[in-house]
Amino acid sequence: MAYEEIPLGQIHPTGWLKQQVDVMVKNSTGHLDENHKKIKTDNGWLGGKGDDWEETPYWLDGALPAAYLSGDSALIKKVLNYVNWTLAHQRPSGFFGPYSKYEKETGKMAETGDQAADWWPRMIMLKILQQYYQVSHDPRVIPFMTKYFQFQLKNLKNTPLVKYTEWAQSRGGDNLMVVYWLYRQTKAPFLLELGDLIYSQTTNWTDLLGNRDWAIQAAYQQNDQHWMDRHAVNVGMGIKLPAIYSQSKKDPHYLQALKTGFRDLMTLHGLPHGMFSGDEDLHGNDPIQGTELCATTETMFSLEQIISITGDTEYMDALERMTFNALPAQITEDFNGKQYFGMANQVEVKRGVYSFSLPFWRGMNNVYGPYSGYTCCTANMHQAWPKYMSHLWYKTTEGGFAALVYGPNKLESSLASGVKVQIEEKTNYPFEDQIQFNINPEKKQSFPLEFRIPSWCEEAIICLNGKELQREKGGKIAKITREWNRGDQITLQFPTKIRTQNWGKNSRSVEYGPLIFALKIQEDFQKNVHPQEGEYFEILPKSDWNFAVLKKFVDKPAENAQLIKKSFPGNFLWNQESAPLEIVLEGKKLPDWKSHAGVAYQPVTTRNGDYLGPAEEKIEKIILIPFGFTRLRIVAFPVVK
Template identity: 55%
Template sequence: MLKYILSASAIVLMAFTPLPVKDKPANTFVQPVYQELPLGSIKPKGWLLQQLQIMSKGSTGHLDEVHAKIANDNGWLGGKGDGWEETPYWLDGAVPLAYLLDDAALKTKVLKYIEWTLKSQRPSGYFGPITKPEREQNIQITADNCEAGEDWWPKMVMLKVMQQYYEATNDQRVITFMTRYFQYQMKSLKTCPIGKWTEWATSRGTDNEMIIQWLYMITKDKALLDLAAQIEAQSFTWSTWFGNRDWVMHAAANQTDEHWMSRHAVNIGMALKSPAINYQRAGDSLYLKQLKTGWNDLMLLHGLPMGIFSGDEDLHGNDPTQGVELCAIVESMYSLEKIISITGDIHYMDALERMTFNALPTQTSDDYNNKQYFQIANQVEVSRGVFDFSLPFDRGMNNVFGLRSGYTCCTSNMHQGWTKFTTHLWYATPQGGLAALEYSPNEITTTIKSERITISEETNYPFEDVINFKFAMKKPVTMPLQLRIPAWCKEAIVTLNGKQLRTANGGQIITIEQTWKNKDILTLQLPMEVTTSNWAKNSRAVERGPLVYALKLGERWEKSNEPAEGDYYSVYPTEAWNYGLLQEAINNPKAKLQVTVQPVATPFIWNQQHAPITITAPARKIPDWKVVNGVAHQPITNRTNVYQGETGKEVETISLIPYGCTKVRIVAFPVVK
């Protein structure tokens, strides 16, 4: 450790001297509609707990032992190894996992990095791995020679780690640490702007702004808002792009190397929250319109049935043979969680559940030790190859399952998906109540009006439609409880202790003002109907509640090794996949698609053996629908929406299971007579 690096706790909070900015934020800072709860308030239960336990036993809990980039001479522990994004990425999921599970061993592991990072702060406020000029020339980094520092981007991720650590522990050193760093950043931005080193920081400046504004809500130092505005002025203008429809149309048409960073799916996943972050700072409702326009256009032109946009790595249209990068999914989830907090818009709540329960679980192995860099919606084989990706990668490893297959950014970044979803199941309301905005089995403990209250959310949602909220407290507590009624639900039923309170149509947040007593049981029933939805090239997907369903196929796994990337797995179907759904099933899904529900297994794993729901459907084979270079290009249909080519004579019954339980599948089906 350099001799001049000081402990953050030894420094007092200091005021900022802001640089002038072109567009200063309005005086009105918008408080979030829903307030995030401290890390550890929500504890996973049921199948969600089992998922996090799998992660703890697998790569999330042990990545520093098995991934050489993190394991060897780590820069975030003072070494010469990884000082870039992968260690902070891993900690961004491992830290919340440690506190969600109250895992002492994992806490000890992650705290080693947090303590080093706190103590790495230089007198100027700069922090992070020791730079080459420091190591070789004994240079002390200050705002006057900020070029001796390194890229802003990895520090943005580590700031997210430190924020979560603070939320879990209330360690005041974090506030001092961030205050000093942001003062350094404000002084340095003229000489060392956000994009000085790479476009990664320019494209991801929103993550920096987000933490600055979080700190503002604690310290109330208005100079922080000037700093956030300055970073926004130096970063990609995502909010403007989302509101200006030319951007998304050009992204759909252009796959060259021109401006590819503005089409990079992970950048876009992070940037989704940009209009909400700007709205929070400036109070201009135009940002919310830009967000709505951008999201709708993104999903219209690039959306896939499992609730995410294509990105392999660039945005690549809505054909179900396009790929999706795992990093894009977890970053989009996190952006939606922040958008929900700031805006309170139910549309993004529904979008988050669809993405989480469908796109997320299919892209990792049962033991959470292997991942796919790109998944494909209609994925009829998992193998090495170029496929239809805009980033084929030299060794053709982007579609296989492996610890290091493709690029290892996702190896490190995938851990925030389930953990942050768990921490955002509940929010606090400004009215002194609680809001259950996403549903999964969990238990929340918090204080309402000086009374400790615990609510156990007992459910097998999204596989079942009943959610029981069981209250435990010493004294009755009067508070509003808000519940989300998803748009897909026609009419929800709410009962208290067995007596019906009310019904509610889908697509709204309802508030139940009640004096809650110990052992009260509030039950929310969200009846799920089978429906179909229309996707690219007249394809149809089968849905029920928040889940999308895909063809169940036998799987043959093959293990191989690639010298540069290690062991990996290919997966091939063991039975026919080339089916079209009968038109009569599309016209009358309630009568023609039969649902069978089984108890959710314990332990639960997102795979076909544990799939608790099966939907059977009438279908015919399409003989000419074949695999070409690993890709099952969609059969062409005309305006009748029905495939006009040859089909099998026999009507067969096929089985569909939740998309998240599949590895090889068809989810976007042609329609046949």
């Protein structure tokens, strides 16, 4: 592994990230079990007859780290009820979790795989227990996992992952990840044998990614053949499989397949906000396609694992891009409502079919609501921010620390020698381009620190105690090894320019640092109630959105746009009022660019990027804000002269 993960509990969010996790805990993350009937009623993960599948562990997979990151004692107590029930009710055979159909009908404990139940939701609970062990060192966890993995090794040949559902087959990489984590703790040889068995029964994401036909075919094939291989959430989980398996095989083939496939995925299906399309299937790079929220949260987690294994800055850049753009735009500012599918160019939010490959007969996939669309995302959205916060630092192979993605936090960890180190990362990144690290070992100590330089930064300036120390090119890792004293300070300066990038249908995005900017549209929120899916919001535009940017801006963006920095909000929320940055530039309205059934289909442009249809002569000033603060927006712009 290029880097080792920092255990949960050693990284503490501060600044706007602490405000983010506090909003979550105050609202749905802290109270989903009180409000979501599926989790609230007679829960199977507490021994009842209710939810015995994925939604309860999905919620816990975010609620547990959020509880410890926020320090909220009520939520810690709440999540430990589920953890303790799980640990206390493992069967003698090693099987665990909600009682299986066989167990409920016979009153006997499951002894074999065919008496057990779906492997998939137990994979999520294993992730939860891994995090719990990191923060607690509870002596029950290692024997519990060992016993369950012995049960799997004994039974998977006759009761394979696919026995109960195809979800387990598609998502076996999550199972494998914890098997290898346990191997690093115990070195038990049987775990490597089990790892090979799980890999052989899991969808072969290595071949799909490396052989290329998969990503190409998914751009045009939308039928029911092999659709589980195109399901965006499966893809988000599956991309980490070759990286995880490479840990035991030491063969460059696996990481090369990942590299090839990830680039194909983002080229053929990538959208300006940093995620690939998936509504529910992969659906090309047209900016009016949707992305499922679960796909974003799972892709983020996969990238956090891939970063640890590969040390490749390409994945670090990708993680920041989707975290700061795609993720927050699809969740309401109070973290109570979400969109099942969100579009890059989104000019209305309303009940309807839009251009999704999964229409869903109630037409509720695009609206914001706690339970609108499928409720998998209601439960799974909670892991995204806490997992990002708990991966702001990694340990290096030389015994130091690496900041590979950024945000305000405080690290409290120890060196191999036992010397305690505290590092405070002070910044409003990504809304500013400077990051200050205050380094405080408990005594003078030599160790390396590593810092990723984002690829969008041409050259970073690194200062030590106020004096320039070195410069480093974008896309590189800067390494500083020295004897650190209490009070030492490292400052990273990332000179940042407004830039543009070409996307699907020959459209252009406007970018600044890791942030993607979108047209600020006046939003009219309308609250409604659906008889089956409860409260939801529709959002309609109150201002024009059909703007193109000018060719002169595309040619020289820094010279033809103005960046406006506003006061950073004391109460940080992902809404238009809180946006601390604006970009002002010139545009023209396109009278023929209108929405059809709520979809703003992209105007056709020539190969040189110009839209040749009618455009109003009048040049207007248009205001753009970071994508994450929008619910309606244009982010992929046509270009006119």
